[in-house]
Amino acid sequence: MAVALALLALVLAAVACVLALLTWRRVRPDGDLGVPPDLVGLRREVAALKAEAGGALRHLAVVRYDAFDEMGGGLSWSLALLDDGGDGVVLTSIRGRNEARTYAKSIAGWRSEQDLSPEEVEAVDHARAAG
Known part of the structure; x- marks a missing residue:
């Protein structure tokens, strides 16, 4: 069974x-x-x-600094806004005692046709490394 x-x-x-x-x-x-x-x-x-x-602005970096000796607190800055291909813009604001100036420089392939300040180059380098 x-x-x-x-x-x-x-x-x-x-x-x-x-x-x-x-x-x-x-x-x-x-x-x-x-x-x-x-x-x-x-x-x-x-x-x-x-x-x-890939076309989104994903590589971002800000560098703060004192543009002039008489100013303190790092009120000047450069901001890199770039996509995966290194295309975008660097915005810079330079703060003086009586005024502030703002600049925009285009970036293509991690480089600019315009001369970049050392702080702007640093912002682009940090943005590239951050991605």
Whole structure:
């Protein structure tokens, strides 16, 4: 009797495995054991978002300094705002005793056609290293 029950259990287990395999192949007709299609689509979407975000201003750095000896507190600053390709702008505000001047210089490929001050170069270098 015990042998008959064991054989019956073995047959039922084999039938359950066959049914599970057939159901799985119906859900996955290609029979691919790799990444499910929904994850493939997700990976494509993430790659597209990464490519799109390459133009975002993600490399940022601020350098504060005293432009003049008579001023204190590091009220002058240079701010680099750059994308992954090193394109963007450096903004500089130089604070004097009676006035403040602001400058904007374009950056392409981590370089500028205009002369950069040492503080502006430092801001670009920090922004590049931060990314």
